[in-house]
Amino acid sequence: xxxxxxxxxGDKLPQETLTLSFEMRCKSRLRTCLASGEEVxxxxxxxxxxxxxxxxxxxxxxxxxxxxxxxSLLEARCSDARHLARLAYHLGNRHVAVEVGEGVLxxxxxxxLQQMLIGLGATVHALTAAFEPEAGAYAPGHQHGDESSTVxxxxxxxx
Numbered sequence: 001x002x003x004x005x006x007x008x009x010g011d012k013l014p015q016e017t018l019t020l021s022f023e024m025r026c027k028s029r030l031r032t033c034l035a036s037g038e039e040v041x042x043x044x045x046x047x048x049x050x051x052x053x054x055x056x057x058x059x060x061x062x063x064x065x066x067x068x069x070x071x072s073l074l075e076a077r078c079s080d081a082r083h084l085a086r087l088a089y090h091l092g093n094r095h096v097a098v099e100v101g102e103g104v105l106x107x108x109x110x111x112x113l114q115q116m117l118i119g120l121g122a123t124v125h126a127l128t129a130a131f132e133p134e135a136g137a138y139a140p141g142h143q144h145g146d147e148s149s150t151v152x153x154x155x156x157x158x159x
Contacts, residue, residue, distance in 0.1 A: 001031075001039040004064060007048075008057040014065035018056070021069045022097070022108075022131040025050040034064065052130050068130035072109040076122040087122055097133035106131065 017035040024030060026049050030042040040058075050056075052068030078084050087105055091098050096113065099106040107113060109126060117124045 001041050002034070002062070002064075003041050003043060003059040004056045005043045005059065006057055007044075008055040008063050010063075012063045014055060014063040016058075016062055016064040017067050018064050019067040019069045020050065021071055022133065025066065025068070040064070049135075051132060068132060070128045071131045073106050073127055073129055073131055074109050074114050074117070074124055075127055076105045076107075076117045076124050077103060078122045083121065087117060087120055090116065090120060097131075099131060099133045107133075 016038070018032070018040065019035060020030075020032070024032065028042065028044040028046050028048045032040055032042070034040050042056075044050075050066045052066060054066040056064040056066065058064060076087055078087060084103065084105065088098060088100070091105065091107060091113070094113070096107055106127075106129070108131065114124050
């Protein structure tokens with residue numbers, strides 16, 4: 001099994017790819033498989049969140065490109081920036097991970113949140129795409145009580 005313990009920032013081109021959902025890209029300890037089928041173990045610094053396009057260095061020197069897997073998402077659109085900010089407020093109040101785009105908000109598919117957004121006047125449609133939500137506003141390690149889900153806790157500032 002290939003062991004990966006660090007990100008790579010050099011000039012080498014990747015020899016392998018690793019496709020992961022956003023939930024899996026939030027895990028610093030993970031056992032999975034490369035696109036080639038080879039088993040890989042991630043043992044990254046706690047709090048690391050991988051983004052599509054990140055590069056990792058295997059214990060054998062191979063470079064692995066991270067690919068953000070297509071996921072079931074909702075895309076919310078509305079009439080103006082104020083309305084969009086209102087939607088973002090309500091999602092943030094629920095600690096929902098949100099990707100902010102030009103006039104749109106994307107979030108993981110959830111029928112309850114979909115109904116809330118529609119109730120707030122948004123036009124909502126389902127799509128399948130890579131999910132790259134905003135980084136959170138807190139330092140690594142910030143939590144609210146006993147949080148078992150890492151999906152809505154995003155704590156890296158750099159993109």
